[in-house]
Amino acid sequence: MTHEKSDHIQMQGPLCPIPHHLTDTVGISHGSGGQMTHDLIQNVFQAQIGNQYLAEGNDAARILIDQLEGQLAISTDAHVVSPIFYPGGDIGRLSVCGTVNDVAMLGAKPSFLTAAFILEEGFPIKSLKKIISSIAFSCKEANVQIVAGDTKVVEKGSADGVFITTAGFGIIPSNRQIGGQFAQAGDAVLVSGSLGDHGIAVLQARGDLGFDSGIQSDVAPLNHMIAELLDAIPEVHVLRDPTRGGLATSLNEIACQSQVTIKLDEETIPVKPEVRTACEMFGFDPLYLANEGKVIIILPEEYVTKALMTLRKSPYGQMAMRIGSITQENPGGVLLNTAYGTTRILDTLSGELLPRIC
């Protein structure tokens, strides 16, 4: 390393990441939510079934229907998690909240869900009842109903207990334009709370940590908090839930969609001390860990104080913070200002998160 000072930071390659060549078989890293997932979607799925709706690159689609006032928001999500029950949540609550949140991220009010279950032969009915009870509780909290469903059972060994796919629908009021492509230079970047809780809670439930951190998953339906926020500030440009791949990956997606630079101040990013400590021990970066009850908000600078006040009124937004700004100078990337006055690139998650050796 030599030291070209001050002009040290250069963006990697062109504006958006170039797809890498695909391997012959699906690897576990293709499901990490990071660069390899992106490549798989682009090269296999988008290549053949791409269209204007998918091209917007959000977690839900906006569809204009002639007879409808406003637009329809549609999203679908497949849920696989091991273990099925973990501190603070389970696959049932996850399958409701994941889809409710994806619909809410377009500024829509989620109303109806569908749910499809793939069950493995031998799965205990008692566990299934527990999952359904959790689904019922979460639907009530989010004020949504499951209006269609399907159940398939596969032979022992063909699935891992239970997989749940949900789809969600909601109406986006007319004149509302929210999506990853609408970030603008001059906007501020907020996050609704501490990062990495879900990722650490699941690792802990797998027994991978070897100790009990006491961390609970943050899985929660965010639609009510978002509705309050949008009632107070209709001028919000972007909402995004940083799930797989974490804050870093979600912000890179937004930077790429909107062709802007996102500058973060490392010191302002909320991470609980327990999560930070677990990360220090295993060599993880909390900015790449999954969240299931957090939202990134990008909006014009003048609404920051009002937005933080509104978010902090919700039980799911009490640790809300302003973490950065949008600029135009080097579009397509995310930069992190450290406490030392230095700057580094915050890249997309590459493969899987792997613990360090020593």
Add this chain to the structure above:
Amino acid sequence: MTDVNSPDFLKSFRDASLVKSVITKIHQRITQPWTLMEICGGQTHAIMQYGLDQLLPQEVELVHGPGCPVCVTALELIDQALWIAQQPDVIFTSFGDMLRVPGSEEDLFSVRASGGQIRVVYSPLDAVKIAEENPDREVVFFAIGFETTAPANAMAVIQAKKLGLKNFSILPANVLVPPAMQVILASPKNRIQGFLAAGHVCAVMGYWEYPPIAEKYKTPIVVTGFEPLDLVNGILKTITMLEEGQVSVANTYPRVVTFQGNQAAQTLIKQVFKPVDRNWRGIGTIPKSGYGLQETFREFDASKRFDIGNIKTEESEICIAGQVLQGLKKPSQCPAFGTLCTPESPLGAPMVSSEGACSAYFRYGRN
């Protein structure tokens, strides 16, 4: 100003005003260009993660050392691991970082995708537990790492022997830091004028091995930690010694490292392992630079337990990992850097590991 997110026990070592005051001292102290090598890849990553390189004077050149265990693990050992992992009735266990390291033709991830039983463990003792729970399977642990992982690797073998496990073995692959430092210093192309020695290796081994090396090659060696304040302190001490013409060994990581090191750990290592010649990926064979199993623990050696035969290894022709690991070239000087070689499809191990120099350059955007 302190990093509010750090755990309490680390806060003071990340204090920005303390770090900046040490940086100021480095600027005041330095009068000429100096080339230092940080041995450990963990230090390389920390320097880039905190952007400390941006704060140093132009005169300081930091060169990255070979201290990335997955990077230097020989290709033939990785190919052996891949061969063993493909055998039926084998559960192959490894630290996670090793799964993506390319062998001649594939990596452990792809062996797993085609049906190989491969499990990531966080400690070698977890592998022993897997062996206990699966008496009808052969359980093999890929014992890689520097002196830091050697005690835990040794403990796994001792534990397996105590439990009378007949289905547990390790593929011994530990490598040693001091012989590698000597190879770098003895090279006619050497540019290194001072070393930041790897704090965690020294926590186990102490630094009693270093004074003869410093003396022989007239190169100061400074034991250095991993937090921002540790790193800039290590750099300040090395620069001060160079400016004053001191050739000796200093310890700037005394809260963790003593001269003698961890005696119990060293005893454990000696009981189980003996120094053997080892091939370093991209560098070549270095005499007495690895740990093989002692005769008394021979039965736990996977390379002897399995009839692996001759494996023909094949390195990428483009990758310059060897020169990067010796500090002769920078990752960005590689023609494949960021194009043919990325963390998603690495040609060489330094692009894979969380301690690899190429991965640090790619991740933190250094060109």
